[in-house]
Amino acid sequence: MKNLTKEQVVKALENAVKNSIKQNPAIANVTGANYQARSNLFKKANFLFNPETMTASSYLWWSLLQTVNGKLVFNSYSYSSQTAKHQSVLRTILRTLAVKIDIEIEAPHGLQDLTRAMAHMVSLYAELRVKEKYARDEGVYKAQIKETVKKIDFLRSAGCKVSDQQLSDAVVNAEENRQDKLIRGKAMKERRAKFSGQMLEKMVVNGGGLSSRPAAAVRNLSLVK
Numbered sequence: 001m002k003n004l005t006k007e008q009v010v011k012a013l014e015n016a017v018k019n020s021i022k023q024n025p026a027i028a029n030v031t032g033a034n035y036q037a038r039s040n041l042f043k044k045a046n047f048l049f050n051p052e053t054m055t056a057s058s059y060l061w062w063s064l065l066q067t068v069n070g071k072l073v074f075n076s077y078s079y080s081s082q083t084a085k086h087q088s089v090l091r092t093i094l095r096t097l098a099v100k101i102d103i104e105i106e107a108p109h110g111l112q113d114l115t116r117a118m119a120h121m122v123s124l125y126a127e128l129r130v131k132e133k134y135a136r137d138e139g140v141y142k143a144q145i146k147e148t149v150k151k152i153d154f155l156r157s158a159g160c161k162v163s164d165q166q167l168s169d170a171v172v173n174a175e176e177n178r179q180d181k182l183i184r185g186k187a188m189k190e191r192r193a194k195f196s197g198q199m200l201e202k203m204v205v206n207g208g209g210l211s212s213r214p215a216a217a218v219r220n221l222s223l224v225k
Helices: 006-019 081-096 114-134 139-157 164-206 212-223
Strands: 034-036 041-044 047-050 055-058 062-068 071-075 103-105
Touching: 006 081, 041 081, 047 081, 055 081, 062 081, 071 081, 103 114, 103 139, 114 139, 114 164
Parallel strands: 071 103
Antiparallel strands: 034 041, 041 047, 047 055, 055 062, 062 071
């Protein structure tokens, strides 16, 4: 990945301004961030991008962009609404500078922690495999699974270790979690039906009319474990 000098960045931004539809000379309106020529940095509230090192961060710690094994990696994980805005700004800047992203990885704890990124990708892979198993059309998830495997292989090349057996075990665990969730959902449905029946029976015995209390009580039953 070729890093950009201050001169290259300034030239790219000048061209972007000239080619913008509104012909607005304000660079911030083109990239969504303020460019500081002296330090060669793009800044916005709690966002920082350094085109010379090709690194970007949100809130000074959550890594949005970095080079791994010669590939420019973009963190596409949805951490928060504010970070999502930073991701959008970064995409605009990269597009303006004609910088191509090589691969996108979902890294919940930032790209500085690829080990946890791998754990997240393995979990995502397992969930997709289970969804594919029960989908009416298996083809719906094939592309997503293929892309996830590609990202897992990339993280492997970056030194993150995960065996094929661990991937298989993750799928088994995801299947078990799905079954447990279905069982809990069925049990909750049965408890709600039983509780509703008891409330209606009590109303009949007491000769009371319909009220909103039984319905509210049924809704609140979800809070009871």
